[in-house]
Amino acid sequence: MTAPTFRIIVEEIMSTHHALLRRELPQITDMLKSLTENADSAPLDEAQMIFQKVRSKVETHLRDEETVLFPTGIALESGSRPEQSEMNFLERLAEMEKEHDGCSKTLDGVSHTIAEHAPDSELKDKLLKAIELVQLDFVSHVDKENNTVHPMFIELIALSQRI
Ligand SMILES: [Fe+2]
Numbered sequence: 001m002t003a004p005t006f007r008i009i010v011e012e013i014m015s016t017h018h019a020l021l022r023r024e025l026p027q028i029t030d031m032l033k034s035l036t037e038n039a040d041s042a043p044l045d046e047a048q049m050i051f052q053k054v055r056s057k058v059e060t061h062l063r064d065e066e067t068v069l070f071p072t073g074i075a076l077e078s079g080s081r082p083e084q085s086e087m088n089f090l091e092r093l094a095e096m097e098k099e100h101d102g103c104s105k106t107l108d109g110v111s112h113t114i115a116e117h118a119p120d121s122e123l124k125d126k127l128l129k130a131i132e133l134v135q136l137d138f139v140s141h142v143d144k145e146n147n148t149v150h151p152m153f154i155e156l157i158a159l160s161q162r163i
Pocket residue numbers: 013017018062065141145
């Protein structure tokens with residue numbers, strides 16, 4: 001039997017990249033809230049709203065990966081039967097790749113708005129650093145998923161349909 005490569009990769013993704021998002025996103029929400037409360041700026045209010053939307057999209061995305069896609073791939077790889085799911089896997093994977101793109105572009109926009117419209121403060125610097133950390137980590141997170149996890153998942157599904 002071959003090594004459970006899919007399982008090892010997705011476990012590493014969850015314990016590093018997903019854990020980082022779960023730690024940083026709530027902190028960014030809190031910092032943005034404090035920043036906008038004191039600023040009275042329409043662009044900053046909008047950036048806060050946009051961030052909340054992207055955060056909830058990311059959280060749904062992580063949940064779909066952790067509760068459906070990853071467990072299904074792990075089961076297929078180990079030769080056991082995956083739990084039934086309503087999800088159209090190929091469609092969801094394509095949508096997830098679009099979400100990867102969309103999320104990093106949205107975060108870029110949020111970060112530019114803050115840089116441009118928030119008055120200089122320690123909080124502003126801390127917030128921009130936190131967003132930058134998320135964006136940097138997102139690069140390798142997305143690279144692993146788009147270029148390794150998704151192709152492996154598609155192959156596992158194709159193999160299981162051939163049996
Ligand atoms: Fe992920």
